[in-house]
């Protein structure tokens with residue numbers, strides 16, 4: 001036998017059964033964001049490497065070690081998108097969507113990062129993201145957070161996620177804080193682990209993210225970001241909190257929440273869960289007022305978030321919040337004899353026309369009555385329609401109930417339509 005080729009590590013197939021859950025999730029996401037007036041944007045999976053280097057930041061995990069970067073046949077350096085925000089801004093700039101306008105956009109699709117695969121962390125994964133442009137005030141920050149809170153409600157997982165919130169202030173305030181933090185870390189450098197030492201100069205705010213308890217203990221006495229916030233950012237944050245309070249969205253201010261990407265300023269937030277073990281962040285976002293200009297557009301304020309769909313689906317499965325999944329077939333059509341087998345798909349077409357949304361599976365591959373009924377049983381269908389030579393001659397079909405103790409009946413095609421209509425209601 002020929003050797004089988006395997007999927008690339010960290011890149012998963014999604015099989016029937018699970019695809020149904022994904023479809024439901026995607027439908028809920030689409031419907032919910034539409035109820036806020038957001039519109040979909042689609043952009044390529046492959047972009048110039050420079051786009052990510054310039055936006056995400058050279059000294060971030062993504063750019064340092066996670067990108068799938070390669071030279072194409074023309075020698076251009078391309079990268080499989082590791083995230084959507086930079087691409088959305090590139091597309092918005094290029095197509096003139098951002099300057100002097102307001103946009104409320106969403107996207108969904110695969111992202112690629114070369115990470116160590118584990119539960120909730122893959123090399124190809126999927127994000128659903130929202131990006132808004134042109135609005136600087138905290139009302140829009142509150143809106144996107146409210147939207148995420150509604151999504152958890154729709155999915156039935158509100159009690160399993162909690163919101164963490166912080167403000168990074170203006171770029172100037174953050175730079176000031178950075179200096180104060182570095183000065184502090186330098187005084188205690190012997191207590192830092194290797195990771196923190198490396199980050200101390202390249203990306204010191206990330207030291208606050210450290211999972212090492214000793215580093216965390218040291219940070220208790222570190223200067224606080226909140227002590228360095230500029231007045232405008234303070235007022236912006238207070239306004240956001242007031243709006244969340246008014247809407248009844250609970251949150252915890254986490255001063256150590258800084259997010260891994262360079263482009264954030266002011267609001268940053270994460271929705272975290274204890275239900276997934278180590279990969280606890282299901283949704284993360286924030287404000288990035290500088291990015292549009294940084295990528296060559298006119299200065300435009302922006303705020304958005306991205307949600308990891310694998311983590312969301314895992315949560316729904318583990319918490320048994322998947323809900324009712326629709327049957328793949330309502331009706332299975334079996335045919336006895338050559339003539340009936342030719343007519344069966346014709347009748348099935350008519351049924352699909354007459355009964356909106358009806359899922360009709362027609363037997364294929366021949367075989368006797370027993371075999372066909374076995375297939376009908378194995379399918380999801382509630383009823384089998386049996387078409388034999390006698391039925392065909394009289395314009396009738398036999399209805400056999402597959403999941404209920406009910407006598408089978410032979411009825412006209414018109415009657416079967418009514419009967420099936422009731423089935424789909």
Ligand code: ATP
Nearest residue numbers: 115120121122125260281282283284306307308311
């Ligand atoms: P983490 O700290 O878990 O690495 P991150 O800060 O790198 O997350 P973001 O870039 O903010 O993640 O992406 C937003 C969301 O996308 C994350 O909160 C998570 O739900 C999801 N996500 C990120 N990387 C992966 C991955 N490799 N596999 C699956 N989901 C991911």
Ligand code: MG
Nearest residue numbers: 061062115260
């Ligand atoms: Mg990461």
